[in-house]
Amino acid sequence: MEPLVELPISKWPALQEKLKRLWPLNVAGYYALYLNLNYPGVREAFQFKVYCPYGxxxxxxVSINVKNDSQDCILFSTTQDTSKLQEALVNTKLIDWRKKVCVDLVSSLILKALENIRPRVMFSCYDVGLVMTYFLDRKTKPFDDVEYPPGTYLAPVKQHHIERIDSVWPYRYSGSKFYFSTLSSNGLSYGLFSKSDELMAWLFLNEYNFLLHLYCEEGYRRKGYAEYVMKYVVNEQLKAGNDVYAYVVEGNDKPRRLFEKLGFVDVDKGAYIYVQK
Known part of the structure; x- marks a missing residue:
């Protein structure tokens, strides 16, 4: 019998409440459910589904979503005991471990669980990228110094900008243009434009509701544009009653310094992992 049982969308809010038992460790799992509840276009585009070990x-x-015919997974536990989750991952047929799978949003707790099942699944590929989880509590006071830089305006990025946005993303892959196009068409992009409509800086919220791909074009740097866009999006989330979070690859000091300047706290050492049997 398949150990991963699909959870109906109607029960996702109850699962969100259980995730709060480990907080803010489970912030990414909570907001992955939040965004896919509230943005059905994103949920359908990436075929986002949720499964619970043994129902x-x-x-x-475990959530499985499909991007460009490849599987991405996220894994979360509602308690410190991950034994049932581990058993389900070893025995499931829903995840084809023979193909390369990206396990994203890996918390320190889940990293230990994956290490435990590694010899049982017999992964031949196990590539780990370590990240820091930066978190800003929803009770934080919004920034009060957020004003449009002179000669600029903020608007969603347009589809003809996607190729440029994708070209400078360090993690681009064969389907990443579709990825950014989907986020943009669902209202999850923020672009800073000049009065002549030139895109100067941008930021996305991704399918898990975390801050993604903050970038400023080289000719417009050192003007505070990236920080402005960041503050605007953070304020929008805080005013909606949401916590805000993001990931920073270990050793990437520039975004780390910006997050710390804006009051974010490093709450966990996690990872993204590519695995294959």
């Missing part, structure tokens, strides 16, 4: 939310959840 029990107390065992945590």
């Amino acid at each position: 029990d939310m107390d065992n945590g959840f």
